[in-house]
Amino acid sequence: DAKTTQPTSMDCAEGRAANLPCNHSTISGNEYVYWYRQIHSQGPQYIIHGLKNNETNEMASLIITEDRKSSTLILPHATLRDTAVYYCIVRVRGSNYKLTFGKGTLLTVNP
């Protein structure tokens, strides 16, 4: 799997947009960008994924650069419950392929 690089931590004010960056400069053509988050003492939760187009769902938006070497996860209106470690992972979709977790970004949403 391609390696990803994320900031160690970020802060965001409640109600504001949280923009979490991820670099994945060695991503392969058939690898998707996935985002998961882990709230303290829980299992990771799937957020969103994308290949090359921007994606949006009820939880977040994913912006992928044209060269696919980086992406940004956007939580449009962060709440205190969004405080978690966010992991950016690249993998081949649809295969029984293991996920390799980096250290992720600890997002702290402040009141």
Place this chain on the structure above:
Amino acid sequence: GAVVSQHPSWVICKSGTSVKIECRSLDFQATTMFWYRQFPKQSLMLMATSNEGSKATYEQGVEKDKFLINHASLTLSTLTVTSAHPEDSSFYICSAIQVEAFFGQGTRLTVV
């Protein structure tokens, strides 16, 4: 999304005993499940890949005789920590893939 359930959520056991953790895919079948371990303030580390009807594949450095994995059905994988010691205390998490990967809620193991 798909639901993956782990049991128990937490367990305390005495040193030298064995502990079994169950991972179930509740609304889909999973030929492959994954077991992770997470120490405090660290990321998830893959321990092994559990394959239905065949032997598990262990990551380098993970003792297969200590961490026994059984995947006897398409909805159930079990991880047994044998002869547990305090250093095995950790957060164990399973996942199963239904196109995307879904995770259990984790099991907090404390060995005293």
